[in-house]
Each structure stands twice: as C-alpha cells, then as structure tokens.
Amino acid sequence: MIFTHDTEHALDVMVDLVNSAADGAEGLPDLAALAVFVDGTGASDVPPLTAADLAEVRALRARFREIFDAPETARVVPLINGLLAEVRTAPYLTDHDGHGWHVHYFAQGSRIGEHLAVDCGMALAYVAAAGELDRLSSCAAEGCDRVLVDLSRNRCRRFCDSRTCGNRAHVAAYRARRRAG
Numbered sequence: 789m790i791f792t793h794d795t796e797h798a799l800d801v802m803v804d805l806v807n808s809a810a811d812g813a814e815g816l817p818d819l820a821a822l823a824v825f826v827d828g829t830g831a832s833d834v835p836p837l838t839a840a841d842l843a844e845v846r847a848l849r850a851r852f853r854e855i856f857d858a859p860e861t862a863r864v865v866p867l868i869n870g871l872l873a874e875v876r877t878a879p880y881l882t883d884h885d886g887h888g889w890h891v892h893y894f895a896q897g898s899r900i901g902e903h904l905a906v907d908c909g910m911a912l913a914y915v916a917a918a919g920e921l922d923r924l925s926s927c928a929a930e931g932c933d934r935v936l937v938d939l940s941r942n943r944c945r946r947f948c949d950s951r952t953c954g955n956r957a958h959v960a961a962y963r964a965r966r967r968a969g
C-alpha cells in the first residue's frame with residue numbers, strides 16, 4: 789500500500805466520480821443514480837439526497853477532472869486548498885461499523901458534496917505533500933478520457949480499469965513482445 793487505506797479509498801471514489809462523466813456520458817443523470825454512487829462510496833451519516841446535492845456533486849466532479857487533466861504541483865495545490873477552504877472540517881477519530889481507528893475530517897451531518905470534497909480533498913493533499921501527484925493521470929488508450937490513480941509500486945499503470953482499455957493494453961503488449969521477438 790502506497791498511502792493509508794482511507795486515502796486510497798478516497799482516491800478510488802474520486803476516480804469513480806470523475807469517470808462517471810467520461811466519454812461524453814452522464815453517469816449521474818438523476819438522484820437514483822446519485823444514491824447508487826453514494827452507496828458504493830461507503831459514506832456514512834449522509835443526510836437524505838436532494839437535487840441540490842446532485843448539482844453540488846457534479847460541480848465537484850468537474851473540479852476533480854481539472855486536477856487530473858494537468859496534475860502539476862504548482863497548479864494543483866491552489867485547487868486543493870480552495871476545495872478544502874470551502875467545506876466544514878472537524879477531524880475526529882472513529883471506529884464505526886467495525887473499521888479500525890481512522891480519522892474523519894468532515895463535520896458530522898455533512899452533505900454528500902461536502903463529504904466528498906473533504907475526503908477526496910484530504911487524500912489529494914496527502915498525495916501532493918508526498919510529491920506523488922504524478923500518480924494521477926488520464927487513460928493512455930486512444931479515444932478514452934477516463935482517469936486513473938496509479939497505486940502500483942513500480943508506477944506501471946497507463947490504462948483505466950475499463951475492460952476495453954485493459955484488453956487494448958494487453959493486445960498492445962502482446963504485439964510489442966512479438967515485434968521484439
């Protein structure tokens with residue numbers, strides 16, 4: 789593991805959120821879709837979802853996308869700080885739902901947009917502080933605009949986790965090997 793479990797989980801959630809708008813599709817068209825997404829994040833203590841939440845989450849998604857598009861420290865640090873300055877934070881230790889002790893940064897009763905901004909914003913802050921922002925990238929497959937965070941030790945990931953790109957990567961590697969052989 790490169791970062792803590794919480795940080796890596798938040799990075800996964802951020803990637804899923806950004807990719808919900810990839811390739812020109814709207815993966816969060818309505819509140820039902822948002823509810824499924826929120827469920828998948830494992831976020832606890834989220835107030836009932838409203839249309840305002842949907843708008844807030846989509847706006848946040850666009851800001852995360854901006855970070856992936858050019859993950860350079862000088863450009864990204866103000867974006868991360870801006871994100872964290874806007875939301876209520878109230879760090880505390882918790883071991884809810886059988887998880888080990890970990891820190892929640894979002895204030896209790898936070899809306900889902902605040903929740904995501906704090907969790908993903910803090911995760912980005914740790915990544916930036918560790919000088920690891922180059923682990924954020926866009927998929928190298930032609931015609932794919934999904935994003936990824938490479939959490940492999942040897943930083944070898946270039947493609948997103950969609951089946952299509954994984955296969956394309958496979959085929960490309962196979963062809964390269966054949967050419968080399």
Ligand SMILES: [Zn+2]
Nearest residue numbers: 884887890892
């Ligand atoms: Zn938790």
Ligand SMILES: [Zn+2]
Nearest residue numbers: 927932948953
């Ligand atoms: Zn891809």
